[in-house]
Amino acid sequence: xxxxxxxxxxxxxxxxxGTVPGPSGATKPPIVQASxxxxxxxxxxxxxxxxxxxxxxxxxxxxxxxxxxxxxxxVIENGIAAVITSSGMSAIxxxxxxxxxxxxxxxxxxxxxxxxxxxFHDTLANYGIKTRFFDPTDLGxxxxxxxxxxxxxxxxxxxxxxxxxxxxxxFSAIAKKSGIPLMVDATVSTPYLAxxxxxxxxxxxxxxxxxxxxxxxxxxxxxxxxxxxxxGSDRFPHFEPFRRKYRNFAFxxxxxxxxxxxxxxxxxxxxxxxxxxxxxxxxxxMERHCSNALELAxxxxxxxxxxxxxxxxxxxxPFHEVAGRQxxxxxxxxxxxxxxxKPAAFRLVNALRLAKNLxxxxxxxxxxxxxxxTICADYTPEVKRxxxxxxxxxxxxxxxxxxxxxxxxxxxxLERV
Amino acid sequence: MNLTVNGKPATIxxxxxxxxxxxxxxxxxxxxxxxxxxxxxxxxxxxxxxxATVKDGDSVEFLYFxxxxx
Numbered sequence: 001x002x003x004x005x006x007x008x009x010x011x012x013x014x015x016x017x018g019t020v021p022g023p024s025g026a027t028k029p030p031i032v033q034a035s036x037x038x039x040x041x042x043x044x045x046x047x048x049x050x051x052x053x054x055x056x057x058x059x060x061x062x063x064x065x066x067x068x069x070x071x072x073x074x075v076i077e078n079g080i081a082a083v084i085t086s087s088g089m090s091a092i093x094x095x096x097x098x099x100x101x102x103x104x105x106x107x108x109x110x111x112x113x114x115x116x117x118x119x120f121h122d123t124l125a126n127y128g129i130k131t132r133f134f135d136p137t138d139l140g141x142x143x144x145x146x147x148x149x150x151x152x153x154x155x156x157x158x159x160x161x162x163x164x165x166x167x168x169x170x171f172s173a174i175a176k177k178s179g180i181p182l183m184v185d186a187t188v189s190t191p192y193l194a195x196x197x198x199x200x201x202x203x204x205x206x207x208x209x210x211x212x213x214x215x216x217x218x219x220x221x222x223x224x225x226x227x228x229x230x231x232g233s234d235r236f237p238h239f240e241p242f243r244r245k246y247r248n249f250a251f252x253x254x255x256x257x258x259x260x261x262x263x264x265x266x267x268x269x270x271x272x273x274x275x276x277x278x279x280x281x282x283x284x285x286m287e288r289h290c291s292n293a294l295e296l297a298x299x300x301x302x303x304x305x306x307x308x309x310x311x312x313x314x315x316x317x318p319f320h321e322v323a324g325r326q327x328x329x330x331x332x333x334x335x336x337x338x339x340x341x342k343p344a345a346f347r348l349v350n351a352l353r354l355a356k357n358l359x360x361x362x363x364x365x366x367x368x369x370x371x372x373x374t375i376c377a378d379y380t381p382e383v384k385r386x387x388x389x390x391x392x393x394x395x396x397x398x399x400x401x402x403x404x405x406x407x408x409x410x411x412x413x414l415e416r417v
Numbered sequence: 418m419n420l421t422v423n424g425k426p427a428t429i430x431x432x433x434x435x436x437x438x439x440x441x442x443x444x445x446x447x448x449x450x451x452x453x454x455x456x457x458x459x460x461x462x463x464x465x466x467x468x469a470t471v472k473d474g475d476s477v478e479f480l481y482f483x484x485x486x487x
Contacts, residue, residue: 051484052423054447062483081451245460246453246482253482 005075010192011283017075020068029068031273035059061261065269069276073222076279077204078197080227081252083260084220084272088187088207089115090265091221095183095203096152098251098259101238102128105149107180109136109166110386111159114375116185117387120154133386136166137318139174146178151235153180157196158188158323160361161336161371161395162388163310165319168326172200181229181251187211188334188361192286193327197226203251210362211333214278214285218271225252285364285400289333292366292406293398299407300337305344305414307392311335333398334361342391344417345370349394351413354405366399366406421476434470437461446479453480 005017022029037056039045047053056062066084074082085091096119100106108120110133120131134141136155153175155166168184175182181202186194190211196204206212208220227248231239242257243250260266290313297311312323313331323331339345348368349357355366359375369375376389384390398406418435420427422444429435429443437456441449454461455478461469471477 047423048484051480051482052478054481054483057484067483242482245480247460247463249451249453249482256482 006078010076010195013076014282015280018068018071018073020071029065029273029276031269032059032064033269034063059269060264060266061256063266063269063272066267066272069267069272069279070222072276072279073206073224076191076195077224078195078226079204079224081249082222082224083252083255084208084222084267084275085260086221086265086267086271087219088185088205088209088221089119090263091205091207091223092116092185093119094255094260094263094265095205095223096124096154097263098255099181099183099203099236100124100129100151103149104129104151105147106131106152106154107142107145107150108133108153109155109159110134111136111162111164111388112156113160113185113187114371114379114387116154116156117379117383121383136171137164139167139170142171142174143178146174146180150178150180152183154183154185156185156188157194158312158332158334159388160188160334161376161393163312163317163319163334163336164388165312165323165326167322168194168196168199168201175202176200179230179233179235188332189327190282190286190332192283193330193332197224197228199326200228202226202229208275208278210360211286211289212278212282212362213275214281214362214364216360216363216365218268218274220267220271220275223255225249225255286330286333288400289398290330292400292403293333293335293396294331295403296396296398296406296410297335300335300410303411303414305339305417307338307340309335309337310388334395335398336388336393336395338390338392339394339417340392342370342372345392345394347417348410348413351416352409353412354401354409355396355399361395361397363397364400366401366409367397369395371395418473420471420474423478434472437466437469437471440471440477441466448481448483451481451483453482454478455480 036058048055070082108131132145134145183203184196184201185205186196187207204224206222231243231250242253246253294313300306301309312319355368371389372391
């Protein structure tokens with residue numbers, strides 16, 4: 001990254017960092033909707049395949065539009081490189097598979113997005129990769145869970161939907177002491193709340209489909225390499241060829257030249273363009289998501305039909321202090337709250353007029369869902385308990401509408417519960 | 418000074434030894450922030466680009482992790 005770009009303040013980096021002028025002075029990157037790239041000579045293409053020269057070959061491997069967003073994300077997250085993928089789940093899968101091999105173990109927070117839990121608990125287990133789950137609020141459990149086979153520590157920066165906030169700096173200290181990389185899914189906190197590299201994360205994941213895209217028009221994921229982890233230990237002999245050749249780019253090189261290339265979960269150029277458009281306004285939107293969520297949280301907390309509200313921005317949240325410290329006094333756009341029981345939760349969802357009932361977060365629109373009957377329906381009561389999902393719980397992804405309209409929508413719906 | 422760059426003969430105007438950083442600029446190497454440099458068979462640490470010197474007759478290879486092959 002150019003030093004001048006490093007010096008830019010965050011909101012400016014979102015707009016200018018890592019950008020290059022488009023053709024004919026265009027202020028937008030071109031959408032290169034092409035599968036493959038032609039060269040005049042066999043020698044040129046040979047050089048590119050050998051890695052001796054820069055060039056595009058095939059969009060599964062690389063594409064100028066994808067590369068444009070990758071450079072921006074790397075700059076914004078203070079990382080050294082980024083790879084974008086077809087979805088947030090493919091970003092997690094690709095990044096994890098680059099680190100672990102058969103018989104290795106992942107040590108993961110139990111407070112996870114349902115899709116990630118399924119990947120770790122079911123899918124990867126079928127390929128001989130075991131995941132040990134621990135309570136992310138218990139640092140002792142993290143330390144106790146590390147074994148000879150541990151290759152990765154994984155945590156969400158704000159647990160979805162549990163809304164717990166792990167102390168990333170404390171996690172990083174334990175990970176570094178143990179020689180294990182710390183991978184964080186920062187989808188809910190976004191780069192706006194904190195740059196996870198600065199808190200000690202080694203690999204940062206985003207579902208760009210959410211707040212980064214911002215308007216829910218395309219699915220995508222991102223893997224950002226902080227360049228901070230030393231892969232030269234006995235735990236990672238499979239990194240040696242990449243470390244020898246590419247030094248601190250070893251992780252990104254292994255992702256690009258092996259896992260991402262072979263699994264093929266590449267982003268679509270149009271989706272990358274649209275997500276890049278979202279990045280420009282991330283700071284403004286997140287500011288409003290955060291302030292609207294806090295306002296709705298206060299309203300819900302004061303309502304007699306609401307049993308409890310879980311939002312780290314509320315002073316009585318057990319995560320208020322750590323979230324306030326690591327997110328600079330901002331707490332994100334996601335909250336959960338409880339009604340009397342499941343029928344009451346359903347009545348509320350059905351009575352809302354503005355808020356949409358759907359399985360997503362991070363849109364400009366306010367969204368609600370009853371997780372126990374939808375995104376977490378497949379899990380046992382014990383797993384649901386670990387994820388913080390109960391029958392009376394409603395999750396809200398607070399949008400950027402006028403906060404008075406959001407509060408009025410919930411107020412009117414609560415009257416009908 | 419005469420060099421071998423990516424297996425082919427190359428010439429730069431400088432007569433005396435130059436740093437790798439200088440060489441990258443002189444040869445207008447693309448995406449310098451990502452390039453790996455191999456000097457006479459040794460992969461160079463990025464932190465050494467300023468102080469490592471390239472002299473007449475040296476062989477230099479540039480490597481990128483973005484391309485198609487392994």
